[in-house]
Amino acid sequence: MRYEKIISPSLGSSKGRIPEPHEAVHLDRLGTACFKSFSATHTGSGNRIWTGTGGDGERLFLKQLLGRPAEERLLSAMAFEEYVSQLGDIDIAPRHLGSDAENSALLFEALPDVHDGRALADASEFWESHAHAAGLLTRRLHSLEGAGATLPTQPAAPVALALREVFEGVPEQIYTDASGAEVESWRVVQRDHALAGAITELFASSRPVPRVPTHGALRLEHMLFREQSVHFTDWTEFGLADPARDIARSVSEFLLRAVRKTRVCGEDDSTGASIERVLRELEYLRPLVVAFWRAYLGGRVDPDLIHRSVAHSGVYLLESVLFGVEGRELLHRADRAALTLGRVLVITPSAFANKIGLESVE
């Protein structure tokens, strides 16, 4: 039997040769017998992706989840596919063609001629029209009907849990294994009771909000654009949550881009100066946030949603440093700026809503 020789994903390394699709997954379970041609790659999160054409010339995008609890992410992605299949043809994501749960693999139609939002932004070609389309699709997602009780619920953001741990004392082993930059970032937040209190309050204020279907990882690279149309991809963190979480995730992408630009100039500080610098850099990107936000709101007014979205985007900035500096020796100026800005967004969201583009539309 050919498939008895399948390489177990848990044994697969994220480096080295990538097996051929048929060596790694049960292609017949995925609804395709073969790949006529393909190219393979490891992604940023260590997954395997094969793109190519099937036997009948169909375009295929095969992804095998590896590493960080693949089962959980697969369940979320499959919950999404099941959910949308009940809703009919809603054209919100690439068409799902099949799954091989045993090997944590998902097969999709590969969308032709798409550019993901990260590539567009890197090339300075992410326009307001893209932001507008993404805002509209987010709104459509959040207003999808029939969110059944079977949908997974988004866990609290990991930063909230990590902060609790940092406050209560990091376990010795984790401390010993931590890099210089990690320890330094913990030191910045550790005695910050105002921040810890504001995060607790933020999650408490999110709790009673009616939960909606959320993408969970609405980063620019998960927005696939073709001309004026957009699809969202990578639904491995799909689940019911406060809509502010998705808004915050995409807004924080622009904030992080502005933060990164502060790397090259100015003195290193943890005061208002670094916030001002980030906001100056954000000037160029703010119209994109505004376009996304206006399209999302579609004329509605929701001050509570604004505040929660600003504060949650602060949480994402904190998360990007607390979880992004693993293995690094030093905390950079941009990391400190992200921590400083993240903190004030969480603690005083109303003072920053307009500045970051989440304006109140009257």
Ligand SMILES: Nc1ncnc2c1ncn2[C@@H]1O[C@H](COP(=O)(O)OP(=O)(O)OP(=O)(O)O)[C@@H](O)[C@H]1O
């Ligand atoms: N169906 C599709 N058709 C065309 N391109 C796609 C499709 N799905 C995803 N992509 C592209 O492949 C990239 C990686 O896909 P995906 O995010 O699902 O994998 P991943 O393992 O999470 O990768 P990463 O760690 O980079 O997020 C996406 O950012 C997008 O640019």
Ligand SMILES: [Mg+2]
């Ligand atoms: Mg992804």
